[in-house]
Amino acid sequence: MRREELVDLNAFLTVAEARSFTRAAAVLGTSQSALSHTIRRLETRLGVRLLTRTTRSVAATEAGERLLATLRPALDTIAAELTSLGDLRERPAGKIRITLTDHAAENLVWPRLVPLLREYPDIHVELSIDMGFTDIVANxxxxxxxxxxxxxxxxxxxxxxxxxxxxxxxxxxYFARHPAPRSPQDLGTHRCINQRLASSGGFYAWELEKDGREVRVRVEGPAAFNSSRMVAGAAVAGLGLAFAMEDSITAELANGRLVRVLEDWCPPFAGYHLYYPSRRQPSAAFSLLVEALRWRG
Structure with a gap:
């Protein structure tokens, strides 16, 4: 197999798994037009259509699915071997891509990665901020x-x-103009700041719980955002109530710019986790990153 053929096969696998030329081009660091040319060249060489394209999506044909079934384990094996070879270096090295929310990045992940990156200059980390649920394997x-x-x-x-x-x-x-809510049902009479979810496209229903009783409340108000920071900012401005992560507004709570209500309806729950496929063979660089982020509280 010629080297360029392996490049073409990797391009096909990336497009097929991302189901998008745009997303695949971003992953591969190339342009959409160059990627389309690569796929057409591969299809011409094989004499079969591998992908069906519409204005909204990309999907593998029957021939494409057969090729994918062979490619995935083969390229995974190559990737694992390259990782093991990298571990023979004197210093851990490699690029690690992580998808996470802005809250997790700012409050947990980035502060702990700074010392790691200073100590190991050959480790490169890319943090991709995404409020939805990204398929880490496909992307x-x-x-x-x-x-x-x-x-x-x-x-x-x-x-x-x-x-x-x-x-x-x-x-x-806000509370000078409106009485504080005493129960979740009272939220229906208040102006509230909404947050749109990237995963579903709908507004987040506030999830409250007390003594084992769970309540989901749909709220309405003067503003909506897909950013948690903007939601908190609108509350500080007095536009309405907000439902926010406590540790993201500690300064506002401490200086009195925000006041908590319905505290007995807001129990703690499981915090952030780093997750990755169970079949992944960790490199030395990735293992160092896991240990740098691991919670030991």
Whole structure:
């Protein structure tokens, strides 16, 4: 097999798993037009159509699925062998791609990675901020960071933080104009700041719990965001109540710019975990990253 043929096969695998030329081009660090040319060249050489393309999606044909079934284990074996060869270096090295939320990146992951990257200059980490649930295998991420209750069962999960808590908060200015809610049902009479979920496209229903009783509340209000920081900022501005991660607004709670309500309806729950496929063969660099992030509280 010629070297360029292996490159073409890897390009096909990336497009097929990402189901998008745009996403695959970003992963491979090339342009859409160059990637389309590569796939057409491979299809011409093989004499079969490997992908069906529409304006909205890309899917493998029957021939493409047969090729994928052979390619996946073969390229995984090559990747594992390259990883083991890398471990023979004197210093751990390699690129590690992680998908995570902005809250996890800013409050947990990045502060712990800074010392690691200073000590091991040949380790390179890419943090991709994403509020949805990214398929780390299809999108070629080495790992992801999500709350423990949201993890798939076939993943290895390593706790990297303590339990967390969501809190209902508002500004003193807001409570000067509106009485504080005493129960989740009272939220229906309040102006609340909504947050849109990337995974479903809908607004997040506030999840409250007390004495084993769980309540999900759909709220309405003057503003909505897909950023947790913007939600908290709108609450500080007095526009309404917000449902925010407690450790992301510690400064606002300490200086009194935000005030907690319904505290007995906001119990702690499983915190952030680093997760990765169970079949992944960890490199020396990846093992160092896991240990740097592991929660030891």
């Amino acid at each position: 070629r991420f080495d790992a992801g960071v999500r709350l423990g209750e949201a993890l798939a069962k076939d993943m290895i999960a390593v706790p990297i933080g303590p339990e967390v808590r969501m809190v209902v908060v508002g500004s003193p200015d």
